[in-house]
Amino acid sequence: xxxxxxxxxxxxxxLMSKEIEDLKNFLEKIVEKANNEVFVRGVPEIYLxxxxxxxxxxxxxxxxxxxxxxxxxxxxxxxxxxxxxxxxEELGLKFKVGVRGLETQKIRFKIPVEKISNEILGKIKNLTxxxxxxxxxxxxxxxxxxxxxxxxxxxxxxxVFTVVRDILREKKEAEVPPVPPLIVVRQSEPKKIKxxxxxxxxxxxxxxxxxxxxxxxxxxxxxxxxxxxxxxNILLEEVIHKLGFQPFMxxxxxxxxxxxxMPGYLEEIPEGMYYVCPPPRDPEAFTEFKEVVRxxxxxxxxxxxxxxxxxxxxxxxxxxxxxxxFFSHEVLRVEDLPFKLYDRSGWTYRWxxxxxxxxxxxxxxxxxxxxxxxxxxQVVEIRDSIVDKVVDVVDRILELEWRVVAATPFYMKGxxxxxxxxxxxxxxxxVEIYLPYRGEKGKAExxxxxxCFIHKEKFVKNFSIHEAKNxxxxxxxxxxxxxxxxxxxxxxxxxxxxxxxSMVKEKFGSYTLPRTLLWPxxxxx
Numbered sequence: 265x266x267x268x269x270x271x272x273x274x275x276x277x278x279l280m281s282k283e284i285e286d287l288k289n290f291l292e293k294i295v296e297k298a299n300n301e302v303f304v305r306g307v308p309e310i311y312l313x314x315x316x317x318x319x320x321x322x323x324x325x326x327x328x329x330x331x332x333x334x335x336x337x338x339x340x341x342x343x344x345x346x347x348x349x350x351x352x353e354e355l356g357l358k359f360k361v362g363v364r365g366l367e368t369q370k371i372r373f374k375i376p377v378e379k380i381s382n383e384i385l386g387k388i389k390n391l392t393x394x395x396x397x398x399x400x401x402x403x404x405x406x407x408x409x410x411x412x413x414x415x416x417x418x419x420x421x422x423x424v425f426t427v428v429r430d431i432l433r434e435k436k437e438a439e440v441p442p443v444p445p446l447i448v449v450r451q452s453e454p455k456k457i458k459x460x461x462x463x464x465x466x467x468x469x470x471x472x473x474x475x476x477x478x479x480x481x482x483x484x485x486x487x488x489x490x491x492x493x494x495x496x497n498i499l500l501e502e503v504i505h506k507l508g509f510q511p512f513m514x515x516x517x518x519x520x521x522x523x524x525x526m527p528g529y530l531e532e533i534p535e536g537m538y539y540v541c542p543p544p545r546d547p548e549a550f551t552e553f554k555e556v557v558r559x560x561x562x563x564x565x566x567x568x569x570x571x572x573x574x575x576x577x578x579x580x581x582x583x584x585x586x587x588x589x590f591f592s593h594e595v596l597r598v599e600d601l602p603f604k605l606y607d608r609s610g611w612t613y614r615w616x617x618x619x620x621x622x623x624x625x626x627x628x629x630x631x632x633x634x635x636x637x638x639x640x641x642q643v644v645e646i647r648d649s650i651v652d653k654v655v656d657v658v659d660r661i662l663e664l665e666w667r668v669v670a671a672t673p674f675y676m677k678g679x680x681x682x683x684x685x686x687x688x689x690x691x692x693x694x695v696e697i698y699l700p701y702r703g704e705k706g707k708a709e710x711x712x713x714x715x716c717f718i719h720k721e722k723f724v725k726n727f728s729i730h731e732a733k734n735x736x737x738x739x740x741x742x743x744x745x746x747x748x749x750x751x752x753x754x755x756x757x758x759x760x761x762x763x764x765x766s767m768v769k770e771k772f773g774s775y776t777l778p779r780t781l782l783w784p785x786x787x788x789x
Contacts, residue, residue: 271373274341275332276332276369278351278363279327280355281364284326285325287359291321295318298350302350311337316332316340316343319332319333339421339422341419342419351363369410370407374400378402394407406428408421408424447670449693450667450668451668452658452665454705459700459758463623463751464623467488468784468785472487474784480620481627485778486776487759487777491754492746499744507604507649510605513607516580516583518585526585527723536581537578537613537614541575542573543573587607588635589727591727591729594730596730603635604634605635612628612630615627623754624748629745629747630747631743631747634742637737640688640720648687658713662749664752665697666696670690673692696710698710711748719741721737
């Protein structure tokens with residue numbers, strides 16, 4: 265390996281079923297075959313210097329000890345799994361010797377760095393699989409804890425290496441934080457501003473919403489609920505049904521093993537989800553809890569924490585997770601595609617923490633989720649047709665000021681958008697609305713009400729969705745955040761239905777608000 269390149273070292277032990285001391289000559293041939301054939305198979309010539317190589321080996325009783333080094337292409341941890349397969353085939357076929365196990369004794373990364381701070385060293389040292397880390401001759405050396413064979417098969421060392429590299433890049437990136445350019449693809453003409461107040465303040469005064477103890481949650485009363493139903497029905501009529509989407513009803517309690525397949529969620533934003541801990545099916549387990557509640561009239565959370573099981577689910581943060589699981593390991597035919605489906609059966613949940621904002625950014629909110637599967641051409645055409653229909657609704661029917669922005673999903677962090685003149689290059693088009701109460705148009709943050717995505721083959725691979733003849737199929741999804749649609753509408757047109765666009769006014773109709781002696785704060789004018 266060249267001195268200024270990354271070096272990965274693995275020392276491991278293969279546990280054999282019989283003594284192999286007298287097989288050294290044959291073992292040497294297996295090592296040569298691995299180095300000269302197996303490890304280099306399919307590797308482009310320019311990367312051959314980075315390929316894994318067995319540099320030392322010896323026999324101890326029934327054990328074969330190996331040392332493998334590599335660069336970052338065809339890495340050493342993966343190479344020892346390939347060598348195990350070769351070893352089992354060669355020794356099993358000719359000598360009836362089996363490989364009973366594989367133990368890693370050392371996995372080490374040497375990564376060239378000019379200078380490293382103690383803070384960065386500390387971050388790397390705190391990683392779960394890291395045993396030790398130190399600086400040595402313009403390199404950072406990272407030693408991993410021993411990993412099991414099952415963890416090798418899951419590419420754990422490779423993923424730890426990626427995390428280490430990301431940490432090493434953090435300081436450099438922090439010095440010049442990247443500011444993604446705003447790429448506005450198209451935009452409406454300015455609309456007449458009828459209302460400038462914060463809709464939350466007015467909604468509370470008029471009784472359209474009422475505070476709920478959970479942050480980022482509200483109780484929505486009759487007029488709000490009717491407006492949301494009105495906008496959802498307009499979207500059903502003008503977008504979803506016209507484009508031929510059909511309904512599904514999906515679970516909102518998502519097992520962690522399904523969530524793990526969703527790109528980016530558990531790796532990038534685990535802090536953005538609600539985790540669900542099921543209780544044991546044993547009433548006796550709650551004896552102490554029930555007694556304390558009865559006696560103290562408080563909820564003893566410390567006792568409850570010890571009774572419930574570990575987290576097994578999340579509350580749906582994306583709404584499309586069960587769609588992809590539905591098609592997981594299924595075989596589709598291009599001739600039957602595209603499939604166009606939607607779900608509007610419940611709430612979506614995200615833990616926004618300090619990011620909660622009025623009615624615009626909530627922790628429990630309504631969405632209509634559209635998903636589509638088809639050929640690459642079909643998926644791009646469907647996504648673009650959704651954008652067109654959504655823009656038509658916000659412009660012609662709801663009379664909102666809008667723009668369409670090219671974007672990249674969070675799981676493609678750092679990805680480039682590319683040439684927006686060709687739609688297939690754009691992973692996401694966001695439809696955004698100007699909210700007058702947020703300030704001047706050129707400075708204010710606009711509100712995204714629709715994210716329209718194409719995933720290419722990302723979800724197809726993650727969920728093992730197959731095409732009968734291995735022809736390419738893509739997926740896409742669109743989230744119509746109807747809670748945000750209501751916020752955008754009220755922030756633009758206010759709360760007096762007389763001032764609303766005609767179709768909304770007609771479909772909304774009349775309502776009766778239940779009142780108490782203390783609520784709401786004031787009557788509508």
